[in-house]
Amino acid sequence: MRHPPYLPFQILILARRATITLFIAISQLGPLLQNPQKPPLQNTELSQQLQLDRLTQIARGNEAEATRLLALDMAPFVGDDQALNDVRGKMKEWLVQNTIRADPEVRDAVGRVMGNRNDGAALRARQAS
Numbered sequence: 499m500r501h502p503p504y505l506p507f508q509i510l511i512l513a514r515r516a517t518i519t520l521f522i523a524i525s526q527l528g529p530l531l532q533n534p535q536k537p538p539l540q541n542t543e544l545s546q547q548l549q550l551d552r553l554t555q556i557a558r559g560n561e562a563e564a565t566r567l568l569a570l571d572m573a574p575f576v577g578d579d580q581a582l583n584d585v586r587g588k589m590k591e592w593l594v595q596n597t598i599r600a601d602p603e604v605r606d607a608v609g610r611v612m613g614n615r616n617d618g619a620a621l622r623a624r625q626a627s
Contacts (some may be wrong), residue, residue, distance in 0.1 A: 506571045506591060513564050 504512070520601040598604055 504571065506568045507593065507605065509567050509571055510564055513560075513567055517560050 572582070572585070575585055
């Protein structure tokens with residue numbers, strides 16, 4: 499079975515997860531691969547600035563890669579404004595709905611309402627019999 503093509507937000511989620519996994523792997527393997535004769539970097543302002551610069555470069559590279567992936571995924575819709583607008587509208591709607599449903603307060607409220615409905619139905623069923 500073939501998986502249907504990924505939507506842009508799904509590719510971004512996968513890229514984000516892959517990036518986090520890669521960073522975790524690098525942080526775990528880094529000390530093992532470091533040259534043992536080389537003394538560890540001192541925790542000076544200069545070394546912190548170098549590490550921050552390196553992290554900034556990696557973040558910019560990841561952002562550029564995510565942008566390229568999104569552009570690649572949207573390639574079938576280039577030139578078709580109607581299809582592009584439909585995709586954008588559906589993505590916005592999905593993101594809003596997903597964000598709303600993921601909110602703990604909303605989930606609790608829906609659970610209370612559904613619980614009240616189920617309790618009311620059980621009570622009416624008992625009264626009818």
